[in-house]
Amino acid sequence: MRLRVAFSKQGALRYIGHLDLHTLLERAARRAALPLVYSQGFHPAPKIQIAAALPLGFSSRAEMADLWLSEDRDLVSLRADLQSALPRDIQILDVQQADDRAPALQTLVVAAEYEATIPDEFASDLTSRLAALMEAESLPRVRRGKTYDLRPLMESLEAAPAESSGETRVLLRLAAREGATGRPDEVLAALGIPPESARVERIRLIFRD
Structure with missing residues (x-):
């Protein structure tokens, strides 16, 4: 069973x-x-x-x-x-x-969705920063001593109001591929947001049919 x-x-x-x-x-x-x-x-x-x-x-x-x-x-x-x-x-x-x-x-996992709650001090022009990140041709990052491109792993990024005042949410859908998985903390870093300032929760796993 x-x-x-x-x-x-x-x-x-x-x-x-x-x-x-x-x-x-x-x-x-x-x-x-x-x-x-x-x-x-x-x-x-x-x-x-x-x-x-x-x-x-x-x-x-x-x-x-x-x-x-x-x-x-x-x-x-x-x-x-x-x-x-x-x-x-x-x-x-x-x-x-x-x-x-x-x-x-x-x-079977092809993607995951996350919710990152950040202080408003890091939310200035957030919508335009998210758009710029999505429009980038590539976003080279280094993980464990190896360079990889974060951009193809970002399927969607969106700003949304938070439940508490003084905070903003970032909704992220990141791909999970063989040998490469999108990480919310690295997306936050690419946005200029210190990952340690955010509360991150995985809210959904997406599976292939």
């Missing part, structure tokens, strides 16, 4: 990395007494796939993971058991049964 679990990641858990999240899900599944399927070989590991790594410090209301079980379970009771085994900063949003033969979850 292949489970597809949608969940949010908030609060202090914004600061745990991808591998730590994998471990957290594994431990929660064990505490919930879920019969996880393990890989073969000298170092068996539970078969768990997370759709897309989330940069450290970002919150999310759109995470997704696949877990394989050795037997079928009722989804309603399974969801309740798994939620009770998870910390409160991770809330399960949905649980569905997925096709066992479907491709790896991470290969």
